[in-house]
Amino acid sequence: MSLSIVILAAGQGKRMHSQLPKVLHCLAKKPLLEHVIQNTLNLDSTMPPFVVYGHQGDRVKQALSKLNVVWIEQQEQLGTAHALLQVLPHIPLENRVLILYGDVPLITFDTLQQFISKTPADALGIITAQVPEPAGLGRIVRDAGQKIIRIVEEKDASEIERNLNEINSGIYLIPARYLKKWLPHLNNHNSQQEYYLTDVIQLAVENKVPIYSQAPSRYEEVLGINDCVQLAQAERLYQRRYAEKLMQQGVTLSDPNRFDVRGELTVGLDVTIDANVILEGQVIIGNHCIIGSNTILRNVILSDYVEIKENCVIEGAVIAEHCVVGPFARIRPTTKIASHVQIGNFIEIKNSMIDSYTKIHHVGYIGDSELGKEVNIGAGTITCNYDGANKHKTLIGDGAFIGSNTELVAPVIIGEGATIGAGSTITRDAPPQQLTLCRGHQRSIAKWQRKKKESREI
Numbered sequence: 409m410s411l412s413i414v415i416l417a418a419g420q421g422k423r424m425h426s427q428l429p430k431v432l433h434c435l436a437k438k439p440l441l442e443h444v445i446q447n448t449l450n451l452d453s454t455m456p457p458f459v460v461y462g463h464q465g466d467r468v469k470q471a472l473s474k475l476n477v478v479w480i481e482q483q484e485q486l487g488t489a490h491a492l493l494q495v496l497p498h499i500p501l502e503n504r505v506l507i508l509y510g511d512v513p514l515i516t517f518d519t520l521q522q523f524i525s526k527t528p529a530d531a532l533g534i535i536t537a538q539v540p541e542p543a544g545l546g547r548i549v550r551d552a553g554q555k556i557i558r559i560v561e562e563k564d565a566s567e568i569e570r571n572l573n574e575i576n577s578g579i580y581l582i583p584a585r586y587l588k589k590w591l592p593h594l595n596n597h598n599s600q601q602e603y604y605l606t607d608v609i610q611l612a613v614e615n616k617v618p619i620y621s622q623a624p625s626r627y628e629e630v631l632g633i634n635d636c637v638q639l640a641q642a643e644r645l646y647q648r649r650y651a652e653k654l655m656q657q658g659v660t661l662s663d664p665n666r667f668d669v670r671g672e673l674t675v676g677l678d679v680t681i682d683a684n685v686i687l688e689g690q691v692i693i694g695n696h697c698i699i700g701s702n703t704i705l706r707n708v709i710l711s712d713y714v715e716i717k718e719n720c721v722i723e724g725a726v727i728a729e730h731c732v733v734g735p736f737a738r739i740r741p742t743t744k745i746a747s748h749v750q751i752g753n754f755i756e757i758k759n760s761m762i763d764s765y766t767k768i769h770h771v772g773y774i775g776d777s778e779l780g781k782e783v784n785i786g787a788g789t790i791t792c793n794y795d796g797a798n799k800h801k802t803l804i805g806d807g808a809f810i811g812s813n814t815e816l817v818a819p820v821i822i823g824e825g826a827t828i829g830a831g832s833t834i835t836r837d838a839p840p841q842q843l844t845l846c847r848g849h850q851r852s853i854a855k856w857q858r859k860k861k862e863s864r865e866i
């Protein structure tokens with residue numbers, strides 16, 4: 409039996425109190441709906457998933473336009489069964505339909521795959537879970553023989569039913585032929601006056617269709633997101649899961665509860681990551697790297713034996729082996745740093761190439777520059793790369809020594825082995841191997857007195 413996948417994502421998400429449609433709220437910087445779609449990517453289905461969209465539909469479609477899905481509109485949001493009904497004409501009668509909710513993003517591929525393989529072909533499959541706080545969710549009602557007989561929404565539940573802890577995840581696997589028969593007959597006679605998909609359970613019971621239920625490996629996988637509290641809880645669960653996966657690969661995290669990955673991370677062996685590190689976008693960390701606390705790496709590649717000290721913000725950079733960066737360094741996009749380079753505190757580097765063994769230790773700005781090997785940049789050196797209209801390059805040859813507090817007014821070339829005297833403002837090229845300096849003469853005024861504050865009367 410072939411598989412069709414349907415993701416329901418047309419709701420507004422009133423409980424989010426937001427102008428953004430709920431399914432576009434982000435978990436780990438990625439929309440909830442994108443998580444759900446990606447969880448289905450490698451399932452054995454010949455068609456891309458159908459996504460039912462509605463509330464602010466254009467915005468949802470636009471935000472996820474790069475994904476391979478079939479968009480189906482639900483013009484009015486009349487309930488989950490009504491949402492599914494919009495897709496049914498597109499699904500062959502002989503298929504099974506895996507139904508997911510766009511606000512249940514933590515479900516894993518493994519759980520879904522197991523669910524699909526274990527649900528008997530003619531049964532109605534449902535993922536349910538025992539949860540400590542079932543408030544707001546649909547409860548699973550079983551008979552004395554533990555057979556599922558119906559799902560009751562919290563708003564329609566009796567007090568006894570509200571005490572049930574087994575909840576409906578919103579994930580079902582149902583043969584299309586049943587849905588085509590049942591869905592048109594559901595009504596909206598409930599407290600929310602919505603067409604509830606959950607009512608198919610009763611129809612399965614009435615029609616003697618077997619019901620197969622399965623729990624996820626951890627109940628957290630099926631937590632739905634209806635408000636910002638649940639969104640924050642899901643974020644922590646997601647991060648904890650990611651952190652555990654990394655620790656199982658041998659990464660040392662000093663505190664897995666203070667660690668965030670918001671993208672794709674590849675890590676080598678013997679990597680140590682201190683507290684409050686945030687890794688965003690595509691991040692690759694080589695072997696034997698150390699990342700200091702409060703550091704942000706965004707789209708960064710680190711080779712082996714790189715140490716990033718505390719409080720650095722590094723974005724769009726490639727850093728070769730044995731470099732040491734920080735604390736308090738900021739490296740901006742399109743920067744390439746070769747091996748054994750040392751970047752110290754309060755250094756900003758943008759769109760620059762720094763060759764091996766170069767040192768930039770204290771306070772400075774290097775922008776649109778190319779630095780050779782074994783260059784030494786003194787404290788407070790600044791490349792003046794912007795003339796108010798255009799950006800210009802600074803080129804510094806191998807072995808050059810730039811004295812402290814130098815301004816290099818670009819475009820400018822500092823020759824190999826050149827020395828620049830401290831405090832110079834360099835506006836023309838400096839020849840190789842020579843000392844170039846540019847400063848006013850020093851003089852002393854003997855009888856000069858510093859101004860004193862007049863003493864205040866009390």
Ligand code: UD1
Pocket residue numbers: 416417418419420460482484485486487488490491509510511512544545546547559561575576577578603604605606631632633634
């Ligand atoms: C639903 C289930 C509940 C379950 C919970 C799990 C129903 C009636 N209830 O409740 O049993 O425990 O999910 O998280 O199904 N949607 C549409 N069109 C609509 C209405 C909803 O596409 O007309 C989509 C929403 O965008 C959302 C999903 O369906 O992604 C679930 O809707 P929501 O309103 O959040 O249902 P819950 O009250 O959470």
Ligand code: CA
Pocket residue numbers: 511632633634
């Ligand atoms: Ca929900």
